[in-house]
Amino acid sequence: MIEEHAKIVQFIGAADGITGRKKLQKMVYIAKKLQYPYKEKYEFHFYGPYSEELTLRVEELCNMGFLQEERQDKGSYVQYKYQMTDAGEHFTQMAQVPEATRDLVACIDQMKNKSSRFLELVSTLLYFDYLPKEEQIEKLHVVKGKLNFTKEEIDEAFTFVMNLMNERAIQ
Amino acid sequence: MSYATQKLAEEKVFKDPVHRYIHVRDQVIWDLIGAKEFQRLRRIKQLGTTYLVFHGAEHSRFNHSLGVYEIVRRIVDDSFSGRPEWDDSERLVVLCAALLHDLGHGPFSHAFENVFGLDHEYFTQQIIVGDTDVNEILKRVSEDFPQRVADVIGKTYPNKQVVSLISSQIDADRMDYLQRDAYFTGVSYGQFDMERILRVMRPREDQVVIKSSGMHAVEDYIMSRYQMYWQVYFHPVSRSAEVVLTKILHRAKALSEMGYDFEQQPTHFRGFFDGTYTLDEYLALDEGVLLTYFQLWIKEKDPILSDLSNRFVNRKLFQYIEFDLAKDYMKMKELELLFKKAGIDPEYYLVFDSSSDLPYDFYRPGEEGERIPIHLLKPNGEIRELSRESEIVEAITGKRRTDHKLYFPEDFLTKDGKKKALKKQILDLLK
Structure with a gap:
């Protein structure tokens, strides 16, 4: 159990902080789909794959002082920024979680530089990755019709996933 | 008349302690209730191990599924019917989804899923679209109907209004289980005015909203949810039972991987131990099967499997202490070492458990784009998030929502025997 907590602290530490709960949710999901060992259970919600377990775990880690949550008021909505604390860093060392591999760090870095809209697109496509590509796209338009993803964005998403998979060396 | 619109000659009713009566007029619903995959839910308790704390909590997923169906039936037939924002052609798909939403739950499903890396939602989908009696019934409506029902449950259905009736922060699933769990556990916390909520629910594009005049009924619902979580769902003794149950399954799996020669061969579990399980094997499992194995495993030669099985069957559960991981994680490491020295395997007998390991959540307004909160519809048509009103x-919503415990077998440490000083040292650390 502790190990799963420590892996999330390590993930956020490797990203040097993550802004946006949605972004964090999608980043962990994409990493999980790339077979990095995260155990949080995901279901499909209105904004794509979402893990209640991850939400709770992050709350716990904030309560424990291993993560710092910063609330940013954006006017019409609130955004949260998460960062690993010194105690969190110490915790990951004590929990003996293997150090994040170079490919995981690179993957996190690439995801972090993308918008949460783009990560929502990528994670939704990955959620339907058991379908042939055409049906995957069709399903995306059904569940995300309002977001009007363009062909260019979808192509970019597939390329993005392919690159991450190549770096991870999985197909 | 098509099968989709076929009605029973006479309405059937089930007596129900929560909703008084559950009404069935649709032939499809009646046939689904009779399907063997649905009847299996009678043998899966709604609250898993909670009956070891609240002795009345023996109700099943069958009861709950009928209850969710009944709530949705009342919403679509009484509250939504005839409203322009509601498409009545969605009635049958949402009723079927309500009835079948928990179809894939396994025995003591939370622990079972954790140990074997399974997901009941996946099995729900598989039972609906796979080669089953349920699928055969749904296909009589139309070839694509099973997939439509599966999509509603999987929350990937195009009409989000339909999805939100089954799965949102104020949905039929939660409204049933809060009341039902309160009734069967005997606690008084889970009560709220559901009739009032149903009367003020309104379909809107992509969601279901609540007229602001019904806000106080919703407040009651949120409060009962909050209290049920702390008083029932997070109950530390029930969690202790779940910890022991999880460790039995872990041990059986580990022994199987080591080639241990079981006296009672775990035939029903083989596919889950090595990941080769089939849908039929999954459906063959229920809580009766698991409890039979646990009873027989008490006699196994392996002392850990035998002891853990005895603990679960005879309710000799682990003791617990509050454990602040932030302050005490060094202590955890020390305890692991001392347990090993004392000949007690910490892998099975020293367990940190947190509320995020439980399948329940609190109401949270959430961040933009995270998850849909409860929305109130003001008289001027404005929509406002509940916690802002x-x-x-x-x-x-701003209160502490996490809880951590450390579980261990106190009797191992207090009974007379060898390594007394070491055990005393452990007990001192656990104080």
Whole structure:
């Protein structure tokens, strides 16, 4: 159990902080789909794959002082920024979680530089990755019709996933 | 008349302690209730191990599924019917989804899923679209109907209104289980005015909203949810039972991987131990099967499997202490070492458990784009998030929502025997 907590602290530490709960949710999901060992259970919600377990775990880690949550008021909505604390860093060392591999760090870095809209697109496509590509796209338009993803964005998403998979060396 | 619109000659009713009566007029619903995959839910308790704390909590997923169906039936037939924002052609798909939403739950499903890396939602989908009696019934409506029902449950259905009736922060699933779990556990916390909520629910594009005049009924619902979580769902003794159950399954799996020669061969578990399980094997499992194995495993030669099985069957559960991981994680490491020295395997007998390991959540307004909150519909047509209107809800949404415990077999440490000084050292650390 502790190990799963420590892996999330390590993930956020490797990203040097993550802004946006949605972004964090999608980043962990994409990493999980790339077979990095995260155990949080995901279901499909209105904004794509979402893990209640991850939400709770992050709350716990904030309560424990291993993560710092910063609330940013954006006017019409609130955004949260998460960062690993010194105690969190110490915790990951004590929990003996293997150090994040170079490919995981690179993957996190690439995801972090993308918008949460783009990560929502990528994670939704990955959620339907058991379908042939055409049906995957069709399903995306059904569940995300309002977001009007363009062909260019979808192509970019597939390329993005392919690159991450190549770096991870999985197909 | 098509099968989709076929009605029973006479309405059937089930007596129900929560909703008084559950009404069935549709032939499809009646046939689904009779399907063997649905009848299996009678043998899966709604609250898993909670019956070891609240002795009345023996109700099943069958009871709950009928209850969710009945709530949705009342919403679509009584509250939504005839409203322009509601498409009545969605009635049958949402009723079927309500009835079948928990179809894939396994025995003591939370622990079972954790140990074997399974997901009941996946099995729900598989039972609906696979080669089953349920699928055969749904296909009589239309070839694509099973997939439509599966999509509603999987929350990937195009009409989000339909999805939100089954799965949102104020849905039929939660409204049933809060009341039902309160009734069967005997606690008084889970009560709220559901009739009022149903009367003020309104379909809107992509979601279901609540007329602001019904805010106080919703506050009651949120409060009952909050209290049920702390008083029932997070109950530390029930969690202790779940910890022991999880460790039995872990041990059986580990022994199987080591080639241990079981006296009672775990035939029903083989596919889950090595990941080769089939849907039929999954459906063959229920809580009766698991409890039979646990009873027989008490006699196994392996002392850990035998002891853990005895603990679960005879309710000799682990003791627990509050455990602040932030302050005490060094202590955890020390305890692991001392347990090993004392000949007690910490892998099975020293367990940190947190509330995020439980399948329940609290109401949270959430961040933009995270998850849909409860929305109130003001008289001027404006839509406002609940916690921005209700001081009560705002007050509890900001409260502590996490809880951590450390579980261990106190009797191992207190009984007379060898290594007394070491065991005393452990007990001192656990104080």
